[in-house]
Amino acid sequence: MNLPAPSRVPLNALPRMGAGVVASVDWHALTEPEARRLRELGLDEGVEVELLRPSGLMGGPVACRIGRMIVALRRHVAGAIHVAPTAG
Amino acid sequence: MNPAPLVALVGNPNAGKSALFNALTGARQKVGNYPGVTVERHAGRLALADGRPVELLDLPGTYSLDPSSPDEAVTRDVLLGKQAGERLPDAIVVVVDAANLDNHLRFTLQLIALGLPMVVALNMFDLAERDGLVLDPEALERELGVPVVPTVAVRRRGLDALKERLAEVISPGARTLREGHGVPHDITVLQRRARQIALAATVSETAVRRWTHRIDAVALHPVAGPVLLFGLMFVMFQAVFAWSEAPIGWIEGLMAWLGEQAGALIPAGWLHSLVVDGVIAGVGAVVVFLPQILILFAFILTLEASGYMVRAAFLMDRLMASVGLSGRAFIPLLSSFACAVPGIMATRTIADDKDRLTTILIAPLMTCSARWPVYTMVIGAFFPNRQVLPFVGLQGLVAFGLLITGILGALAAALILRRTVTRGATSGFMMEMPKYQWPQPRDLLLGLAQRAEVFLKRAGSIILVTTIVLWALLSFPKAPDGQSQVEYSIAGRIGSAIEVVVAPIGFNRDISLALLPAMSAREVAVAAIGTVYAIDDPEGDAGQETIREKLQSRWSLATALAFLVWFVFAPQCISTIAVTRRETNGWKWPAFMVGYLFALAYAGAGITYWTAVALGLG
Ligand SMILES: Nc1nc2c(ncn2[C@@H]2O[C@H](COP(=O)(O)OP(=O)(O)OP(=O)(O)O)[C@@H](O)[C@H]2O)c(=O)[nH]1
Ligand SMILES: [Mg+2]
Numbered sequence: 001m002n003l004p005a006p007s008r009v010p011l012n013a014l015p016r017m018g019a020g021v022v023a024s025v026d027w028h029a030l031t032e033p034e035a036r037r038l039r040e041l042g043l044d045e046g047v048e049v050e051l052l053r054p055s056g057l058m059g060g061p062v063a064c065r066i067g068r069m070i071v072a073l074r075r076h077v078a079g080a081i082h083v084a085p086t087a088g
Numbered sequence: 089m090n091p092a093p094l095v096a097l098v099g100n101p102n103a104g105k106s107a108l109f110n111a112l113t114g115a116r117q118k119v120g121n122y123p124g125v126t127v128e129r130h131a132g133r134l135a136l137a138d139g140r141p142v143e144l145l146d147l148p149g150t151y152s153l154d155p156s157s158p159d160e161a162v163t164r165d166v167l168l169g170k171q172a173g174e175r176l177p178d179a180i181v182v183v184v185d186a187a188n189l190d191n192h193l194r195f196t197l198q199l200i201a202l203g204l205p206m207v208v209a210l211n212m213f214d215l216a217e218r219d220g221l222v223l224d225p226e227a228l229e230r231e232l233g234v235p236v237v238p239t240v241a242v243r244r245r246g247l248d249a250l251k252e253r254l255a256e257v258i259s260p261g262a263r264t265l266r267e268g269h270g271v272p273h274d275i276t277v278l279q280r281r282a283r284q285i286a287l288a289a290t291v292s293e294t295a296v297r298r299w300t301h302r303i304d305a306v307a308l309h310p311v312a313g314p315v316l317l318f319g320l321m322f323v324m325f326q327a328v329f330a331w332s333e334a335p336i337g338w339i340e341g342l343m344a345w346l347g348e349q350a351g352a353l354i355p356a357g358w359l360h361s362l363v364v365d366g367v368i369a370g371v372g373a374v375v376v377f378l379p380q381i382l383i384l385f386a387f388i389l390t391l392e393a394s395g396y397m398v399r400a401a402f403l404m405d406r407l408m409a410s411v412g413l414s415g416r417a418f419i420p421l422l423s424s425f426a427c428a429v430p431g432i433m434a435t436r437t438i439a440d441d442k443d444r445l446t447t448i449l450i451a452p453l454m455t456c457s458a459r460w461p462v463y464t465m466v467i468g469a470f471f472p473n474r475q476v477l478p479f480v481g482l483q484g485l486v487a488f489g490l491l492i493t494g495i496l497g498a499l500a501a502a503l504i505l506r507r508t509v510t511r512g513a514t515s516g517f518m519m520e521m522p523k524y525q526w527p528q529p530r531d532l533l534l535g536l537a538q539r540a541e542v543f544l545k546r547a548g549s550i551i552l553v554t555t556i557v558l559w560a561l562l563s564f565p566k567a568p569d570g571q572s573q574v575e576y577s578i579a580g581r582i583g584s585a586i587e588v589v590v591a592p593i594g595f596n597r598d599i600s601l602a603l604l605p606a607m608s609a610r611e612v613a614v615a616a617i618g619t620v621y622a623i624d625d626p627e628g629d630a631g632q633e634t635i636r637e638k639l640q641s642r643w644s645l646a647t648a649l650a651f652l653v654w655f656v657f658a659p660q661c662i663s664t665i666a667v668t669r670r671e672t673n674g675w676k677w678p679a680f681m682v683g684y685l686f687a688l689a690y691a692g693a694g695i696t697y698w699t700a701v702a703l704g705l706g
Binding site for chain 1: 151190398520
């Protein structure tokens with residue numbers, strides 16, 4: 001049985017300072033070292049994330065909060081992280 | 089006699105391991121507020137409360153026992169006893185950031201599974217408090233099953249308790265290593281357990297205003313951020329000129345006085361010439377730049393301590409990606425503004441081989457502190473010290489132009505290298521951004537004192553020796569009356585041979601003489617020119633003023649500009665070549681580096697000279 005899926009957005013599509021909870025990660029979109037380092041930086045389903053600085057027009061990296069840590073990620077990595085935005 | 093027990097400091101990057109190491113051993117290892125400061129092992133000694141000596145190891149930070157870069161591999165090898173020539177540690181101190189337990193405890197759990205006796209240093213306890221966290225170290229100790237001691241490394245808090253608990257866990261024969269059997273490598277499982285434990289150890293949490301977010305709103309802003317970074321670099325270069333004038337004058341006065349005193353004391357003859365023309369005119373010409381070096385380092389050390397380095401890397405990532413590198417590489421490059429040698433060592437934090445190699449190859453293009461004496465000598469002689477805009481001095485502006493030339497050269501070189509000799513997969517950029525901190529004044533002063541020491545030691549060793557050799561080669565054989573001593577000497581003849589090669593790019597005899605000795609270190613160019621002029625003009629006194637006047641009368645502006653551009657590119661530094669050999673395990677890459685940089689230097693200086701001559705500046 002599927003409940004109406006809560007809307008999920010890629011991390012880099014959150015509004016600036018928008019927060020959410022990681023719903024799923026598309027690990028296959030990442031290289032093996034990328035996936036490992038991302039896990040090592042604490043990324044996991046159920047962890048709270050917040051987009052601090054979106055990627056910008058030039059497609060540069062994003063800065064986000066993962067749990068208690070601020071982390072810089074390339075845009076395609078942020079795009080593989082699917083977030084259920086928290087209201088507010 | 090048994091050797092002292094070996095204890096290793098382990099933990100995530102930027103947890104405060106080196107700060108704790110310094111506090112415990114009295115060492116002065118480099119501490120900085122960004123991940124990847126320590127890239128190799130360092131040993132030190134400490135005495136436990138019961139007087140037992142312990143050998144303490146400071147190690148590079150790592151997130152797990154599966155390394156992704158060469159520095160992290162060192163830590164794993166030491167912990168598993170695989171490091172060549174190193175015994176297995178008898179115990180470890182796991183340093184964790186109390187304000188980021190969720191993450192740091194994961195690695196701790198992995199380390200506990202290793203089975204070595206251990207103590208957890210719950211470091212940065214003050215920062216956790218600042219963040220509104222109330223932690224219960226005893227609860228943490230119960231959950232983990234190993235001793236936990238709250239510490240504040242930078243305020244030396246908790247050290248005694250740490251030593252006490254360490255003494256308890258170190259007992260001969262207590263260690264067992266379980267790698268291969270029990271060490272879990274599944275990060276996700278460990279991470280979830282770590283989060284539970286962190287929750288259990290947290291008494292309460294109050295939301296507080298987070299300064300880091302506010303500063304980042306500006307520092308990482310798409311427009312304001314780059315403007316701020318550019319502005320910081322600009323101010324740094326302005327300050328090096330603007331603030332150093334008076335202290336340089338004092339040291340110049342001191343050197344002139346020394347020259348007079350020595351000149352009066354030592355009877356005329358070769359010793360007189362050696363001391364006055366060689367040592368004081370040569371080495372003295374370099375030592376006067378100490379204030380500039382210190383101002384430069386004050387800026388760099390402040391940037392490193394504040395947490396801004398990773399922000400700079402963040403801002404540069406897009407640009408770096410376009411030449412096939414990543415923002416991560418910008419941190420070693422920024423360190424290379426101080427000196428390329430530690431900069432090249434810092435590339436050990438770069439995971440990808442080709443990425444790392446490219447960064448090593450372009451690091452010498454950053455405007456290192458050894459270039460300042462050369463730049464200042466020439467800029468001071470040819471560009472008046474006037475304001476072109478409020479707060480913008482012409483001399484600083486020229487130096488800034490040379491910096492930008494170096495950076496653009498480095499980016500262009502990376503672009504070409506990554507498409508040819510260092511082709512490979514593009515690497516990613518994923519980095520933890522530390523919280524901002526005020527630089528510790530004590531660390532800053534110690535760092536500056538250390539740099540002053542290094543600078544003076546260099547002046548007293550490599551620069552002194554090269555200058556004396558050059559003085560000897562310039563002084564013999566004695567020229568017959570009426571002939572120029574410099575031209576008649578051995579050095580003069582070597583210089584003439586070099587001049588044939590560099591005359592097309594506008595270099596004169598003085599420069600030709602300076603180039604070869606300056607291979608040992610760039611500052612030697614200044615010492616060499618000081619010595620050449622002192623020998624050429626036995627009547628003159630050994631002051632900067634005279635060097636400046638002589639440059640003005642003997643060099644054209646076109647030659648001066650070509651000389652400056654030469655020093656932007658040329659690999660005139662034996663230490664850089666040596667460290668490149670060590671870090672790339674062979675002569676191939678240092679030889680390549682020297683070749684391409686000299687080619688760039690020749691072309692760059694030539695184009696500058698010919699353009700300047702065409703514009704009538706010859
Ligand atoms: N407020 C506070 N700052 C600390 C404490 N311990 C270390 N620091 C600061 O944290 C930063 C990192 O310290 P380091 O000792 O360089 O960290 P490290 O673990 O050696 O880092 P790597 O060598 O990069 O792995 C520096 O800016 C220190 O001044 C502490 O207990 N409290
Ligand atoms: Mg360290």
